[in-house]
Amino acid sequence: MIKKIWAWIQRFSSPKHFYAISGKLIPWFAVPAFLLGIYGLYMGLFVAPTDYQQGESYRIIFIHVPAAWMSMFIYIVMAISAAIGLIWQIKLADMIAAASAPIGAWFTFLALVTGSLWGKPMWGAYWVWDARLTSELILLFLYFGYMALQSSIEDQRTADKASGLLVIVGVVNIPIIHYSVEWWNTLHQGATVAKFDKPSMHIDMLIPLLVMALAAKLFYAAIVLMRARNEVLYRERNRQWVRDLVKKL
Amino acid sequence: MNGSEFSWSEFFDMGGYAVFVWTSYGLALGIVLVNIVSPLIERKRVVKRVKRAIARDRHASQANNSQTG
Numbered sequence: 001m002i003k004k005i006w007a008w009i010q011r012f013s014s015p016k017h018f019y020a021i022s023g024k025l026i027p028w029f030a031v032p033a034f035l036l037g038i039y040g041l042y043m044g045l046f047v048a049p050t051d052y053q054q055g056e057s058y059r060i061i062f063i064h065v066p067a068a069w070m071s072m073f074i075y076i077v078m079a080i081s082a083a084i085g086l087i088w089q090i091k092l093a094d095m096i097a098a099a100s101a102p103i104g105a106w107f108t109f110l111a112l113v114t115g116s117l118w119g120k121p122m123w124g125a126y127w128v129w130d131a132r133l134t135s136e137l138i139l140l141f142l143y144f145g146y147m148a149l150q151s152s153i154e155d156q157r158t159a160d161k162a163s164g165l166l167v168i169v170g171v172v173n174i175p176i177i178h179y180s181v182e183w184w185n186t187l188h189q190g191a192t193v194a195k196f197d198k199p200s201m202h203i204d205m206l207i208p209l210l211v212m213a214l215a216a217k218l219f220y221a222a223i224v225l226m227r228a229r230n231e232v233l234y235r236e237r238n239r240q241w242v243r244d245l246v247k248k249l
Numbered sequence: 250m251n252g253s254e255f256s257w258s259e260f261f262d263m264g265g266y267a268v269f270v271w272t273s274y275g276l277a278l279g280i281v282l283v284n285i286v287s288p289l290i291e292r293k294r295v296v297k298r299v300k301r302a303i304a305r306d307r308h309a310s311q312a313n314n315s316q317t318g
Contacts, residue, residue, distance in 0.1 A: 041274075045260075056264035063277045102287075106280050114273040121269050219281065226288040230295050237299045246299040 013092040015232040016241050022225040029225070033218035040215050044208035051205075060118040061205075065193075066213040068111035071139055072174055074104035074220060078146070079171045082164030092228075094160040095235065097167065098150055099227035103220055105143035112136055123187050131180035132188040135173055142170040156235060 011017060044062035051058040078100045085094035115133065116126040127133065146163045153159035176183075181190045192201050193209065201209070236242045263270040 050264065055266065057266035057269055059263065059270050060273045063273050067277070103284060106284055110277055110280050113276060117269045117273050121266055219284075223284050223288060227291070230288060230291045233292075233299060234295045237302055242299065243303050246296055247303065249296050 009090075013090050015092055015095070015236050016239075018092050019229055019232050019245075022229055026222050026225050029218045029222035033215050033222055036211055036215035036218065040208050040211035043204075043211060048205045048208050049202065054122060057118065057121050058205075060114050062208050062212050064111060064114040064118055065209060066216040067107045067114060068136070069213055070216050070220060071104060071108035071111050071136065072177060073217070074100050074107060075139060075142070075167070075174060076171070077224075078104060079167045082160075082167045085160055086164050086168075091235070092232075094164065095228050095231040096224065097146075097164065098160075099224050099231055100220075101143055101146050101150070103223055103227070105140060105147070107216070107220075108136065108140040108143060112140065119187075128187055130186045130188060131184040132177065132186055135177040135180050138173055139170075139177060142167070142173060145170075 012021075040062065044059060048059070048062075050056055078097045081093040081097040081100070084090055085097060112133075115136075119128070120126050146167050149163035149166060150159050153162060180186065181188050193206065233242055233246065237246075261267060261271075
């Protein structure tokens with residue numbers, strides 16, 4: 001039984017199989033991501049009511065919070081992929097990790113900048129060295145560290161091992177980001193959605209937020225597949241099937 | 250935006266927070282576009298590199314054949 005499952009996993013995680021399947025999957029993520037993004041923008045900008053404390057400035061939330069969630073979500077995906085690559089030597093997992101890093105870094109950057117653009121009118125400062133902001137900045141540096149290790153080590157397997165270890169150790173930062181608003185005194189507001197009792201948010205604000213978050217996840221899925229396909233072509237460039245395929249392009 | 254009548258100028262003004270709100274949305278749009286375009290460019294680059302590798306290997310094998318033959 002276990003042997004059967006293992007054979008199945010290996011078949012489906014073979015770069016060749018992945019390349020074929022992922023090509024068909026991309027539009028199934030990209031199109032809903034686009035439609036949900038449009039719907040979320042419409043709901044967030046036109047339907048959601050004005051906040052009674054923050055006025056219209058709060059609408060940055062529909063960009064900022066999904067970006068911040070993605071920055072952590074993608075990091076966790078990367079860490080799990082890197083761990084799978086390290087433990088079971090599944091090449092595809094390392095490719096997924098490598099393909100995720102730049103996307104995660106962009107979302108982290110977006111979360112930091114939109115946070116700063118929201119902080120200026122609300123707190124009076126673009127940046128403060130508080131726990132939430134600092135730990136999110138460290139997340140950006142972890143992404144940069146991973147990408148730097150990937151590109152500076154010539155041998156691909158060594159690069160995957162070294163950068164994979166960095167990502168796995170860096171996971172400690174994720175709960176720090178999440179709980180920073182509880183553990184330390186901070187200017188950053190506490191969780192309004194991801195908590196155990198009811199989200200303390202108006203439903204007309206919550207819906208566009210969740211729609212945008214879902215759109216961002218689907219967008220990531222489409223882009224990570226596109227990037228992973230490039231990784232497959234490059235890393236498997238000495239395989240005959242890649243050469244036959246590339247000749248036709 | 251729950252005033253009596255919708256006005257575009259009021260909408261773009263974002264209650265005086267226009268700079269902060271629209272910079273955020275604009276940046277998000279820009280990052281989305283960069284993330285779509287960059288894998289497409291990368292793909293072209295990878296295909297070119299693999300094609301070059303194929304050509305190089307063909308030359309190498311031809312050179313070998315003429316030496317041994």
